[in-house]
Amino acid sequence: MKRPLRRELMFQLVETSRLLRTYVEQRARQHGTTRAQWGVMSRLRRQEGLNQAALAEQMDLQPISLARLLDRLQSQNLIERREDPADRRAYRLFLTPEGRALVDDLDSVRTEIAQEVLGGVEEAAILSALETLSAIREQTRTRSEDKAPASAGNAA
Structure with a gap:
């Protein structure tokens, strides 16, 4: 039985997305990184100086998941965390020259x-x-x- 067109489109979108994510992950690994790390570095190249909270929100990641990614990138000398002059508890994120070179290579x-x-x-x-x-x-x-859900600040 043929699926209704809209359901078929949704199935194809989900399946194509899964296959593409897997393929991009394989290609990223050939360059010593992961799809997630590549995404973080690409975002930082466009918006260097973001703090971790803003980056997590923009990438729709849990802060703890992003922190682990950032730890790995920092241990590989691909990013650096700099203290935020406006907030002693926060860090601003920047690519290192090595990180910029890698993300530039990944463009190709x-x-x-x-x-x-x-x-x-x-x-x-x-x-x-x-x-x-x-x-x-x-x-x-x-x-x-x-x-x-309504945030706590919007609750009556």
Whole structure:
């Protein structure tokens, strides 16, 4: 029996996402890092000086999970934590020269991956997919915000 179209799309999105995450993880490991570490370094390159709390929020990670990632990156001399002059309890995060070199090298890997998985796909199909994914992301974000529990500060 054929699945309804919207259910089939959801299945395909989830399965494709899983396969792509696994593939990117394999490629990252070939360069001595992980997909998660790559993501942290890429974010820091775009926004150096973020504190750990802001980075955790932006990446939708639990602070303890991010702290473990940052510990590994720091032990590999890929990032550094600097005291936040405005908050003695917080640290600002920066790439080291080695971290910047690695994330710059990984840009070519991202380009290779995009070519490998999208090389045979027409530009019009890619544009349509981007529009569709944007709509799905917005609907999901709206639904998530609608379902989020009220914070303690908003409680009556």
